[in-house]
Each structure stands twice: as structure tokens, then as C-alpha cells.
Amino acid sequence: MKYIIGIIKPHRLDPVPTPTAENGIEGITVSEVKGHGRQKGHSEIYRGAEYQVSFLPKVKIEMAIDETREDEVVSAITGSAGTGKIGDGKVFVLPLESAVRIRTCETGKQAI
Amino acid sequence: MKYIIGIIKPHRLDPVPTPTAENGIEGITVSEVKGHGRQKGHSEIYRGAEYQVSFLPKVKIEMAIDETREDEVVSAITGSAGTGKIGDGKVFVLPLESAVRIRTCETGKQAI
């Protein structure tokens, strides 16, 4: 199993596919984060004092998936979150050793 | 070492065991996230316009633990966070390669 972490632009969340039987995504967890990469942030000026806001709002999405769906899911994300502009974000794939569904205590592929 | 990620219902955080000498949990980090799985979200209506709120509030907990405590910790979470209702959430176990305690620069098991 794999644990997919995606960092995307905030207003690109809506096009990201939500779980359906077909698209291999069983569940998805999102959170608000801030990021700094090639896209550098901006500055805000308050009464003459300039503050560097180095971090821009991003959205982090996390999905535990079956490894067979890896390519499919990664390209679903890149496909829908990409705008071709700087700051589009990244997708990272981490190994996932085990998973448990709290409600039923099912484990492994049943649990994601 | 293992890195445990749990996604649970927001009002089930309080029963989750906090670190004690006995329960094998040394530290815990939590954050507010939103999730979508079998439990699908709800809709809100503002002046006749219906908006789909696909993501429901969840809490994410993260713990770095010694691999010998894995079962113990996972069942502590499932035991306390479970309500038996849809949307209870998941526990994921990822491999953890190394850890450093910033204050002391201790590493490995000393650091978690």
C-alpha cells in the first residue's frame, strides 16, 4: 500500500476527484497548510512596515491507496490540480505498511 | 520505529490516551483536518443556493513509536476512538527511519 501526499493550490481542491468506486480512491483527508518553493510568497505593508509573507496558502491532501492504483491516482491529482503555473505543488508517495479501519477493525486493503 | 497516523472523529480526541510512561506513547501531535470517505459530507443552503460540503471535520493524530509498541498503540487508538458509526476513521502505519529530539540531539528510540 502507498500513502500519497499532495500539496496543491487552494482553489484546485474542488476539481480533485473525490472517492468513488471507479477511481480507486477510497477516502481522502485534506488540510490547510502553507508552502514555500519556487514560488516565493509575497510582502504585505502595514503602515509603512513591510512584512515578508514567505508562505502561501496551499492544501494538503492525503490518501492511503492500494499500490496497484498508484499511477492512476497520481495522474488524477496532477491532471486536476495542475494549472501550468508556478506553485502548482507536488505529489509524494510514501510506503504504507498497514492500515486499520477503526469502525470495523478491518486491516490492510480492506481498510483503506 | 513506526510512524502512526490516525484520522478520527473530532469529539473522540479526548478519550485517546495521552502519553504516559505505561502506554508506550511518548508524544503525540494532533491537527485539524477534513475528510471524505464512506461518510459523504452534507449540504448547506444559503439563500436558496445549496452548497455541497464534501469534507467533514476530523482530527489527525501522529505518533512516532517504537515498533514493539505498534499493536498496543494501534489498538489503544481504535479502542478509544471507535463509536461503531460510519466515519470513525483510520489508522495508518508508516515506516520511520530515524528520529531526533531537537532539544538534546538524541536520536533513535531515545528521541521518540
Next chain:
Amino acid sequence: MKYIIGIIKPHRLDPVPTPTAENGIEGITVSEVKGHGRQKGHSEIYRGAEYQVSFLPKVKIEMAIDETREDEVVSAITGSAGTGKIGDGKVFVLPLESAVRIRTCETGKQAI
């Protein structure tokens, strides 16, 4: 490649090195979290009722890096985020299998 997760004190984010060509950090994602470890939280009293606030504000930083930069990056974090006081936080290193830059679909080391 490695996926570095650091949990640090909120007001220690500013000294943490932002990505530059030299320091081996290509990008960084941060989020607000709360933590409990050896440092235990505090209590707040509202009209005589005492509430235990077990979790203290922390900042989580995440960086995907090339494994050759691991030591460098970890010590950059510990160096800048450490105050020597309880609650300084941890750095965790997880294995990272693959990475994709959404904008260009570059993968691997090009993508982090």
C-alpha cells in the same frame, strides 16, 4: 529520497532555513498543529471551571529531500529550532518512494 517531518515551537519557524540553492532545501510545507510530549500543556480557568489544555501550539514542517542532504537538513532544523528548553520538538525521517512536480510532471529528484 527522504520525507522529513519536524515538529517545532511556533515562534521558532522564522529562523528555520527557507529554501535556497545552497542549503539543499527545495521546498517546504508548514502547518499549525498541537502537541503533547514531555511538555504537558497548561490549564485555563473560566469562571471557576478549570480546563486542561493538554495540547500546546506547535508548527509542523515537511520537506521532501534528496537522501544525500539528510544530515545537512536535519542539523539545519535542529540548529535553528532548538532553544534547549522542554518542548523543542522532534525531527522524523521517513522513506520517500517517489515525487512528482505537478506543473511539469517531472519526477524523482527533479521533483522535490
Next chain:
Amino acid sequence: MLKRIWAHSGRVGILGLATMALASQPALAADKLDTGNTAWMLTSTALVLMMTIPGLALFYGGMVRKKNVLATIAQSFAITCLMTVLWMVAGYSIAFSDGGSLNSFWGGLSNAFLVNMGKDTLNGSIPDSVFMTFQMTFAIITPALITGAFAERMKFSSMMVFSGLWVIIVYAPITHWVWGGGFLGEAGVLDFAGGTVVHINAGVAGLVCALVLGKREGLGNESMAPHNLVLSVIGASLLWVGWFGFNAGSAVAADESAGMAMAVTQIATAAAALSWMVIEWVLKKKPSVLGLISGAVGGLVAVTPASGFVDPSGALMLGLIAGAICYWGATSLKNMFGYDDSLDAFGIHGVGGIAGALLTGVFAKSAIGGTAGLLEGNAGQVLIQLEGIVATIAYSAIVTFVLLKIIGAVMGLRVSREEEIEGLDYNEHGETVH
């Protein structure tokens, strides 16, 4: 004849007692509209409305958990709307009409739908329309105060039914007793701006609600800490500012009585806030913001009945005492008995109201309001005050209890356990703060 004027001139009537000899004379003189008095009463009405929305709505809204903030605010707002209509339909008539043979107890329905209120009908030196609307804002805030006791768990529908019935069956009659020519006013109870009618009444009703509805889910285990005290400070501040309309407006004139009422209100409020602050600082090591604003509200409550009767020094003492008593009411008393008066409707309004009503009997000065208090040798006034307190508590407690039991049987009082845990904002109103 006096009766009629009495019934019409509302709380002025009370002051009138002291100057009974002069009563027939000003009555005639009063038959002319005074633009200055009218200007102040128009303003006071706006100020008292502001106390409930957004004042009380925010004061309470900041103290609940985030999942219930909209539902809490909605209670004050919806009550404002409902009470307005009910006051026009029947409340004003019951409170301020001449009830004939039953006038000691209620005013009857002869003025239902305000049929007797012409455009040019005067009430003393101001239009009756202004007096009616001014009193309406009191009928709005009183049930809104009660919502603090059952916050975070009562059904919106049941809350509306309860508040609507309560204002007609409990509030309007008690108002009549004290200000409308009823038996408490006749007995000489001093209540300048509503310590008995508004605060003891609402506080006691709140206590009964807290007892009947039971505790919130998770109380004692989970944190019930206020989610955003900034909102509560805005609310408390607007309550304070608006209270000038409440107390100084209760002079129903822009005169010396109004001026002194404003001065003593300001002094007692500040003293009570400082008193709470110092006690908490000593006992709990830190002066909390919630403590400061709670003390201020406690002072406002306590000085309400006294505001037309005490002088600045009396107000200072009264405030210092009231701050301490309300601190006890909102911290120790509640824990002693273990009821869940969520936002201390009883702990502050009930306890502060009782303290204020008694202290009015202690500190009243004849040079201010025409009646001497205990310190000027008139011990009897404290007993008269006690009569007012006991009558209000008894009636309010019993009728509130019966009302809740009936409504509970018919439609239930609380949301389901799941809804309560998930939050009232979404479950009762379909909305969330994003």
C-alpha cells in the same frame, strides 16, 4: 384617575409614590409632549435594543464552543423578533393596561394589538408609541437572558415556544405587578429599571431551565472553554453602553433623575468589574478577561434596581459588593449544587439581581429617589424589597417549571445526543462558521 395615569406612566409611577402630593399636578403638566424627553427615550429604545442584538448575542456567542456559536446568536435574534410581535399583540396590554378589578395582578387584554395607541396618545411627556417600544425592548432582553442557562443543548423550536409563552405568562404579569399598577408597586418595592422584573425573573427562570434540561454532554470531561472571548468583550461593551438606555432611560425623561442614574450605573459597573478582577487575581493568580467583563455585567445587573435611588458613593459600595457576590454566584454556588447553568444566567443575573434589589433597600437615599434605605434608618425598605424578590422568585420558578414540563412532554426540550456532540449550528440551522 390617579390609577390611570399610574398605569400609563409606568415606572415613573414608582417615583411618583414619593411625590404623591404632586402627582395630580405633573399629570396635567405632563400632557404636553416634551421633545427633549422624547429624544432621549427614542435614543434609549435604540440603546436597549442594541443590548440584545448584537450585545447579548455576542456576549453569549463568544462563550460557547465554536460548533454552537451561530445557534447561540440565533436565539437572541429570533427572540428579538418573536417578542416584538407578542408584545404588540398582547404583552403590552397585559403589562401596562388598567386591568380593572384584577389590576393588582394583570392589565387585561383591552389594549391588545395596541388598539388604544393612537399616534398622538401621550404617556406622560412622551408619545405612548415610544413608551410602548421602549418597554418592548425590555420584553425582548428578558427571555434572551434566559438562553444563557440552556445554551448548547436546547432545541430551537422548543426554545421559541417556551420563550413566547413565558413572556406572556411570566414576564408581562410581573411587569404589571411592579410597574403597571400591580401589588408590588403598590407595596413600595423599589425597582428603578428592572432588577426584579428583568434580572431576578430571568435568572430564576434560567436556573429552572438548567435543572430541568440537565447537563451538557461531556461536561466535566471535555473542555467547554469559550471559543472566542473577543466576541464576548464586544458583547459586554455594547451591553454596558446600551445599559445607559436601560437605566437612565427608565427615568422616562432627560432630567436630573436620568443623569444621576447614568452616573451611578457607570460607577457601580466599574466597581463591580474591579472587585471581581481583584478577587480572581488573588485567588486564581491571574485576572481573566472573562472575569473583568463578567464583573461588569454583574455590576450592571445589581445597579439596575438601584439606579434611581442611590448616590455615587452608594453606587461605589454596591458595585464592590455585587462584584464579589456575582463572582461567588458564577464560580462557587454553581459548583456547590452542580447544575449546568451554561453561561451563568442565574449565577450573574439571578444572584446579581437579588443582591441589587436588597442593596437598593440598604443604600437608597431620599435625596436621590425620594425613599430612604437602611443606612438612612429605614430598615423596613429591605423587607419590602424582600417581598418583591420572594414574589418574583416564587412565581417565575413555578410557572417556568410547569411550562417546561408541558413543552418537554409535547415536543421535547433537548436536541439528540448526536446532534449535541456534532454541534447545534449545523443540526439546528444547517450552517457553519467556515
Next chain:
Amino acid sequence: MLKRIWAHSGRVGILGLATMALASQPALAADKLDTGNTAWMLTSTALVLMMTIPGLALFYGGMVRKKNVLATIAQSFAITCLMTVLWMVAGYSIAFSDGGSLNSFWGGLSNAFLVNMGKDTLNGSIPDSVFMTFQMTFAIITPALITGAFAERMKFSSMMVFSGLWVIIVYAPITHWVWGGGFLGEAGVLDFAGGTVVHINAGVAGLVCALVLGKREGLGNESMAPHNLVLSVIGASLLWVGWFGFNAGSAVAADESAGMAMAVTQIATAAAALSWMVIEWVLKKKPSVLGLISGAVGGLVAVTPASGFVDPSGALMLGLIAGAICYWGATSLKNMFGYDDSLDAFGIHGVGGIAGALLTGVFAKSAIGGTAGLLEGNAGQVLIQLEGIVATIAYSAIVTFVLLKIIGAVMGLRVSREEEIEGLDYNEHGETVH
């Protein structure tokens, strides 16, 4: 001679119509300052200013998405500043001077920069400085209301240019028509506090803006849910409180007319809120907080023209009807035609204003404002009201359209797509809520 007094005494002039026989007499009597009336008008001015800042700013600011909250609030605040200066420079003169041969249409520029306003110049029984500033607050809120229609997408610079020109070319003349001695006032249109001048006018201009600017990016796909209704409830509450200055202040005196205006305003507002609440509860299963406050604002709008002419029972009916109509305006009507009136400037102010203007003709009572309405047998009044509505809609719509087209051609109206997606707060003002 009558004309002069007329032009000066503003909306009082309208009431004057009914008592034309008496007009010359009070004119003389009015030449003395009345401190009570002045006190109330000073207060009313403060109240109406509070309606825009912070009232409307928050009402609108809470309804947008978080990325646009500062930009939305900034529109009301910047409009307040700009209109103040423009009103002093030319607006007051155009609206309230004697325009000589063109007096039916505008008042000319003879009083530009307030050159004729000495310290001791009276306007009826109050200083002209007070009347001017009171009217200024109306000139502030009207363009601020329009911003609800183009929220979340219009450029700040274009918004400023548009609002500035609009107040001079559209608002000031229409004000003159109705209150300044122009043809609608002469025709006998009843508009006590600005249903036509302010609300229909702003609502229609808003509709044109929504049509010309087009829809927000993502409408229909993304969630446009209000980010923080707590702010909107504060805003609606302060609008309600401040509206006492708007309506009761429009009596330009602290008298019976002001008193009755306040009472009926309160009643109609509450009735409209309850009406919207019940309809939504039945149709959508939950009574929303946004619905409650929207209904209240709808009621305030609808009772505005009526507030000096109807009695409490008329206000109750008017409010119940207006709540239902505004519900339809803000939900069905909008979806029917598919324009993106972001915060329902037309749906509530336009629709509610039209309903209120017509219902004024229905419920007007001669015992209240000197003019009978349909229910008292004077069907013609409804037609006269219609004349006012049609004239306002036509002029406002056409001139607004032309203005927008010109400004659009010169400097553009909307921010870029990227800026809109990222949010106006940072892109237009360089700031964010942290």
C-alpha cells in the same frame, strides 16, 4: 415662498402636503431651534452612519468568502469617505437647493461647498448643518448598498469612480425629485424615509451592475458559502438599531411621528424576519440564521417608505408580506434569471423596496400620516406610488448602465481572473486576515 420652505424642510415637506393649509404657520413657528428635535437628529445622524460602518460593512463582509472579507468591508468604508466629500461639494446642493426653473428635476449648484450654510442657518427647527449631515448619511449608505451586487469581483478603483459619479448623477437628483421639491414629491408619492430614493434606487442599480459585470468565477461549481455569519449577524443587528435613526429620524423631529415611525419599524422588521424564517423552515426543513437576518433586513427595507404612514397593525401585515416577497426575491427570482447578485442587493433592497412602496399605498392611514391608502378607500395612492417606482427604476437603470459601460471602456470593471481566484484582499489591498 412655500417653495423655499419646501426645498429646505426636506421630507417634512412631504408630510406638509397633507397639512398644506397649515404650512405657512408652522413655517414661521419653525424658525426657532428646538433642542429636543436637534438632539434627536444629531443622534439619528450617528445611528445612520453606524448603519454603513460598521453595520453594512459587516453584514456584507460576513457573507463573502474569506479571501474577500477585507475588500468587501473596505468598499463600505471608502464609500463613506468619498460620499461625505462629494455630498459637501455638490450632492447636497443638487438634492436640496431650489433649482429655479429646473426645480422639478434638480436643485442646481447654488449651494455647492455648502456656501449658503451658515452656522446659524436653520432648517425647520434644527440647524441646517444637522439636516445636511443627516442627509449625507443617506447619500453614504445608498451606494454602499449597491456593492452587495458586485461583491467579490469589482476593481476597487472602478468601484470608487462608479460610486462617486453615481451619487451625483443618480442619487442626488432622485432625492430632489422626492424630497427636494421635485416632481415626484409634488405628485404626492409617499416615501417617508427612502424606500424609493434609497432602496429601489440602490437595488436596481445593483441589478444592472450584476448583469453588466457578469458572474463570479466558479459560481455553480465552487462553494460560495458565507465565511462567517457571526459578522453578518452583528451587521444586521447594527443595521436594525441604526434604522431607528433612518426611519424615526426622517420625522426630522422628536415627536409623535418619530415615535410611531420607530414603533412600526420595529414591528414590521420582526414580522418579516419571522415570516422568512417560517417559510424557510417549512420549505428547507431548517430555519437558517442567514434567513432570519435577511428577513429582518427585508422588513426594514419594506417599512422604510411606510414608516410615517402606517399604524402598528398595518406594519405587522406589511412585514409578514415583505418577508415572504424578499424570500422569493433572494432565492427564486435570482435563480430564475441566473444573474449573480452576489449578496442580493436587488433581491432584498430592490424587491423589498418595491414591495414596501406599493404596500405603503395600500396600508397608509390618514390618522397616521395624513394620507389614506387603498384599505381606506384611496386606490389612487397605489398608482401614485407606482409612478414613483417606475420613474426611479427607469432613471436609475438607464444611467447606471451608461455609467458602467463608460467606466468599463475606460478602465475596466473587474479584477483579472487570477486575482479573483486568489482573492481581492491581497490583490486589491495588499493585506490578508491572518
Next chain:
Amino acid sequence: MLKRIWAHSGRVGILGLATMALASQPALAADKLDTGNTAWMLTSTALVLMMTIPGLALFYGGMVRKKNVLATIAQSFAITCLMTVLWMVAGYSIAFSDGGSLNSFWGGLSNAFLVNMGKDTLNGSIPDSVFMTFQMTFAIITPALITGAFAERMKFSSMMVFSGLWVIIVYAPITHWVWGGGFLGEAGVLDFAGGTVVHINAGVAGLVCALVLGKREGLGNESMAPHNLVLSVIGASLLWVGWFGFNAGSAVAADESAGMAMAVTQIATAAAALSWMVIEWVLKKKPSVLGLISGAVGGLVAVTPASGFVDPSGALMLGLIAGAICYWGATSLKNMFGYDDSLDAFGIHGVGGIAGALLTGVFAKSAIGGTAGLLEGNAGQVLIQLEGIVATIAYSAIVTFVLLKIIGAVMGLRVSREEEIEGLDYNEHGETVH
């Protein structure tokens, strides 16, 4: 005899200078309560209280970092309470009593605890209780303004001790100098509503605080960006609305003077906001929301001394100039000298107050306030204004410095470095915004 009336009639006395010949005559006439004037002064008192809570509390609270928002708001609220009590105990006596042989400098303690204030004591045409409370609200806001200079680092306990001593030793005497019969009033300094007494005084004290306390931890490295400008906009709006009570209320009557004061206040404020906005737009490419509201507050400050003396055109000019000067004060000046006046108490209130006091001497019109300014050929008035400014700056700066040094030695002024980094909300008050 004149002296007594003088001391009692407060700032009216200043105006009195111009009409000295008439002074004995109105004095007699004034011995009767005027309900209209009283109504307006009751209202003004409520408005000025609203300026501090919640106005200033929010204006400041929105500009700090989130970890300090409750502590910042608590300062304004606690000061409100403490100043109320101290004003009653001694402040009013020192400011407004007849100090006998020392009357040029202070009023003595003969009216401590308001012993001479009976219910029926009049002060001109209003009750003394109203005048006392109105003045109390000025004594509240002045030390509250100072808190902007030491925000985010001063200990709550030291802040309370400092503010309490400051109001007695600095504020009350300076008030006496200008309005209570002291030497500056005698010299003919024009200060209608407190440019010198309130704003220069508070601004200079703030500057001294900023210098003595030193910079905030992390200034220059970390972001000190305002955490929530929505709060600041609410605060600025309520300051603006409340300022009508401050300036028009300083006429102590609902008359032509009050009316004109309100009009010019509105115009100057709007002009200053637009002036700041345009300058920032040109220099920094974007018109910020913080700039808009800062400009408005700067305009309010600058027009405060002028509000009874200038006409609308003068106000327009004054506002435009003041906006530019305050922009410079809050951006360049501060950076030039490198002190950390956190929220620009000096940059806006000090600088704006000085500009306003001088410009009053420039734009004063004898037709408005009885005194001619520079533009009407009376160059001497600017010098007289300068005398007032210099005396205030010197006394305020020196005594503030000494007070801070003593308090610092006894109990310390700042929280510890750790507490400051972690935030004052939890460390000083034990609470957080959740």
C-alpha cells in the same frame, strides 16, 4: 463669580471667552435644565464610552498578533473600569473644581467623591451628573489611547498602576489648565473637544512609553502584521460614530454649535481618510484597508480641537492636510527614529493632535466659534495654540517619564522575554482565543 461659572461650565467656558460680554446673562438663563441639551449629552456620553469599549479595544485588538488580542482588548476594558472609579474619587475634582489660589494649575480636592454633586446640581443647562459622566468618558479614553504605544509587551499590573497614577497626575491637571479655568484656557488656547488635552497628551505619553519600554522582541525579524483587520475596521467605525459624541457633545448643548461640530467632524475625517488612501496608493501601489481607517482616525484626531471653530471648507482642507501628516507620522517618522510605537499612538494621536491644534489656529473662523484664525488675519492665534501644545508636551513627557521610571524600579514594566514570545493572552490572563 464668572470664575465659578467658568469652572463649572467646562469647555463652554472657552467659547464663552469670545462672548465675554454676554457671559453673565446666559449664566443666569442657563440655570434651568434643558431637556433637549440633556438628552444630547446623555447620548454623547454613551457614544464616547462606546469609543473606548468596544471601539478602541477592537481598533487596537485587531492590529496585534493573535497571541495578544485578549490582552490588548483587556487593557481598554480594565482602564475603563479603573478610570471611572478614579474620576469619581478625585479626578473630576482636580479637573473641574475651583482650586482657589492654585486655580491656574489644578482644581483641588474639594469635590472628591463628588460630594458637591447633588442630584439637582446643574452645570449650565444640564445636570452636573451628566457633565461629570461625560467628562469621565474622556478621562477613560485618554489613557486607553496610550496603550497602543506599549502594546504586546507591558505587564498588565504595571499598566494598571501607570494608568491610574497618570490620569490623576497628568490628565486631570491638564484638563484643568484648558477647560477648568486654568492658565491655558485663560490664555485663549482653542481646544474644542480635546486635541491638546486628550490626543497630544496621550500621544506624547505614548511616545515616552515606547522609548522607555523598548522594542518588542523580534521586531524587524518576525512578522508583526495585524492578525485581523476586520476587528480594526469595526473599531475604527465605532470610533468614528462615537466621535460625534466627543466633538458635537463638546458643545454641551444640542444647538448650532453642536450641529456644525458634527458636520465638520464628518467632513474632515472623510477627507483625511481619502488623503492617506491616495498617498499610499501612489507610493505603495495599493490602497490598504489599514491605511483607510488610520487616515480616518487621524482626521478625527486633527479635527477634534477645531470642531467648534472651523467651517466645512476649513474642515475639508484640515482633513486633507492631516491625512498626509499622519501618514508621515505613522510610517516615516517612526522609522526615522526607530522607536517601537506598536500601534502608532504617537504617530497618529500625537502627530495628528499637534497638526490639528496648529491648524485650528489657521482655519478658525470668527463666524463659527467667535475667534479668527491665521487665514482671517489673526496670526497670533497660532502662537497661542503653540503655547498650549508646548505646555502639554513638556508636562506630559516629563511626568510620564518619571512615573515609568518609578514603576519600573518598583515592579518592572515588561513581561519576561519568554512570556512575550509565548503571548500575553495566556501569560497575563490565563486565556486564549480557541
